Amino acid sequence: MATYTYEHRPDHGAKAGVLAYLATSAAVLLLMMVFGLLMRLEQAQWISIGADRFYQLMTLHGAGMVGIAAIAGASVMWHFLRQHVELSSRIFVANLVLFLAGVVMILASVLLGRFHGAWTFLFPLPAKSMGMWSADAAALFMGGLLVIGVGFLLLHLDVARAIVARYGNFARALGWPQLFGHDDGKAPPPTVVASAMVTIVNVIGLVVGASILTMMLVNLYVPGFDIDPLLAKGMIYFFGHVFINATIYMAVIAVYEILPRYTQRPWKSNKVFLASWTASTLMVLFIFPHHLLMDFAFPKWMLIMGHIIGYLNTVPILVVTGYGALMIVYRSGIRWDMASKLLFLSLFGWAAGAMPAFIDGTITVNYVMHNTLWVPGHFHTYLLLGMVTMVFGFMYYLGKPDHEADDRLIDRIAFWLFASSVLGFTLSFLYSGKESVARRYAAHLPEWLPYDRIASVFAVLVIASSLLFVGRFFARIGLARHDYQRAPVARAATA
Amino acid sequence: MQPIAWQLSLVLMTLVAFGFAFVAINSGRRQDDYAPLQIRAYRLRTRLFWGLVLVFGPAMIYTLMDLPYGATRARTGSGAVQVIDATGYQWRWELSQDHVTAGQPVEFRVTSADVNHGFGIYDANLHLVAQTQGMPGYTNTLRHTFEEPGTYKILCMEYCGVAHHNMMTEIRVDAR
Structure with a gap:
């Protein structure tokens, strides 16, 4: 096996485009968090907004959070990948412009057209609203998603072009010569491997997503153009699963890049790392039937495949990325600051969230927990305490005044408040799932209210701490553009 | 579970x-x-x-040994299978009958007349005991044997529009 040593890499400032992505993500994140809080308060019966408004907020919350997760993840990937390959700034900006155009369409669809068919737009609900919204409103929503998808497809095609230009093909970018042959220590860095994986899965996912959106748009106005609902469901969940998972695989690049700078230890693409990313590439593409375990009409072998891959998919998260972070931090002398603490916490969030997730993917468990609040319980754990926390860590890293700057007391308090309140928030969801509380209900049964009220309190605390993180990022956004050393040097070894 | x-x-x-x-x-x-x-x-x-x-x-x-898809699911019960056709509509359930006998297998043939629904059976303690999706154009067969008599609720488990949370009905399970 090749041996690896740490090579110092300078801390680059962010391009204006990266900061625009992050600013957009941060602003929309806070707004969507407030929407989420309003939903929990409604379920807790502490406010009364009505089912119509609740489901509109739910639709916006879902679409908005998935959208900004993708935008934030893409900003992390682009920032670090451009240090290895030549990416097009114009396409990067074009994606944000298309994203914002799509957001305007979605907002208009929901707020003006009263569309509330959920972000998952399951066929044929957008076309069958029982008079609650028009076909035009549904078309505006799905058109908005399509525009956003086209932007991301352009971005990933540019990433693909740049990777192929530098490495020749995707097999080399995934490190297959080193994985299947002699490991000469020259495999592409983790950032390139992760970006190659994300590009492969997202190009396929986006094409499938765009296909079903286009089919449904035609069906809206030409109902005779019939679509098989089960096929539509499979395509939607394939696209949805790949797209949201890819956000984590993009954001984790921040961990691969930043933690080694703090620990002065290498995080390199060795055989195990490469094997896990190749395995994840395949598993992310084939795991989607675990969303369809209660569709008994779906081919059984695919459902069993979803069950099995659900277990296997947990291994790289735990044994490679989570464990890798533990390895380079252990006895490293790392100087903890907000950036390193958040990045370390994010891997805990990802790994911890994977636990209830794979359990939910067990068919016999899914039989009594599918579409209960168990589901938002696990995905909020690995998205909020995982993916979003990676982005918060990246924001603190970019805005760190200098490598020796200390964090303010209020930030340190906010860190612990955030970590504990997100856990309280997600455990409230999980416990509600254990108690069979159904998901996506505007009004809850009286027996379920205590959990909603506890969750609402935690949600307020999550928003308060996130507000501070985001505020700090905006306050330091001027620093984020400059090249200077951000990562503190680890403590020297003691005799 | x-x-x-x-x-x-x-x-x-x-x-x-x-x-x-x-x-x-x-x-x-x-x-x-x-x-x-x-x-x-x-x-x-x-x-x-x-x-x-x-x-x-x-x-x-x-955990793959006891999948809910096969006919063996209701093997714990005895006697003739009780068949209930369940159809989801926005926003109500239509059942071919709303009472069954405990200890005797029940076969729910679940479908939908419009959009995706979820057919979730809740016991008297409001715990979910079984579910399947109600799909337009497909019939999912859910086999379950009620061990305890009582009133069970059917809740919709797939978001189906503005009154999704009100889409409930009940099934009475009589003692043998």
Whole structure:
């Protein structure tokens, strides 16, 4: 096996485009968090907004959070990948412009057209609203998603072009010569491997997503153009699963890049790392039937495949990325600051969230927990305490005044408040799932209210701490553009 | 099943937390020579990997033994199968009959007349005991034997529009 040593890499400032992505993500994140809080308060019966408004907020919350997760993840990937390959700034900006155009369409669809068919737009609900919204409103929503998808497809095609230009093909970018042959220590860095994986899965996912959106748009106005609902469901969940998972695989690049700078230890693409990313590439593409375990009409072998891959998919998260972070931090002398603490916490969030997730993917468990609040319980754990926390860590890293700057007391308090309140928030969801509380209900049964009220309190605390993180990022956004050393040097070894 | 899932999740999440806490606590003093640490850590990782395979591999296979898809699902019951045709509409359930006998297998043939619905059976304690999706154009056959008499609720488990949360009905299960 090749041996690896740490090579110092300078801390680059962010391009204006990266900061625009992050600013957009941060602003929309806070707004969507407030929407989420309003939903929990409604379920807790502490406010009364009505089912119509609740489901509109739910639709916006879902679409908005998935959208900004993708935008934030893409900003992390682009920032670090451009240090290895030549990416097009114009396409990067074009994606944000298309994203914002799509957001305007979605907002208009929901707020003006009263569309509330959920972000998952399951066929044929957008076309069958029982008079609650028009076909035009549904078309505006799905058109908005399509525009956003086209932007991301352009971005990933540019990433693909740049990777192929530098490495020749995707097999080399995934490190297959080193994985299947002699490991000469020259495999592409983790950032390139992760970006190659994300590009492969997202190009396929986006094409499938765009296909079903286009089919449904035609069906809206030409109902005779019939679509098989089960096929539509499979395509939607394939696209949805790949797209949201890819956000984590993009954001984790921040961990691969930043933690080694703090620990002065290498995080390199060795055989195990490469094997896990190749395995994840395949598993992310084939795991989607675990969303369809209660569709008994779906081919059984695919459902069993979803069950099995659900277990296997947990291994790289735990044994490679989570464990890798533990390895380079252990006895490293790392100087903890907000950036390193958040990045370390994010891997805990990802790994911890994977636990209830794979359990939910067990068919016999899914039989009594599918579409209960168990589901938002696990995905909020690995998205909020995982993916979003990676982005918060990246924001603190970019805005760190200098490598020796200390964090303010209020930030340190906010860190612990955030970590504990997100856990309280997600455990409230999980416990509600254990108690069979159904998901996506505007009004809850009286027996379920205590959990909603506890969750609402935690949600307020999550928003308060996130507000501070985001505020700090905006306050330091001027620093984020400059090249200077951000990562503190680890403590020297003691005799 | 739900308590097991909850407890197992808590245990596993706590173990992950211990791992991260252990490393965070032991992060302050630097060991400059990373190579020996890596060798030990890789060895431990191999053990961890095989430990996961040994614990979760059999669990993954064992849980495939009792899938809800086959006709054997209601094997605990005896007597003739009681068939209920269930059709979901926005926003109500239409059942061919709303009472069955405990201890005798029931076959729910679930479909939808409009959009996706979910057919979830809740017991008197409001715990979900079985479910399947109600799909337009498809019939999902859900087999379940009610052990306890009483009134069970049917709730919609797939978002279907503005009155999704009101889409409930009841089934009476009589003692044998």
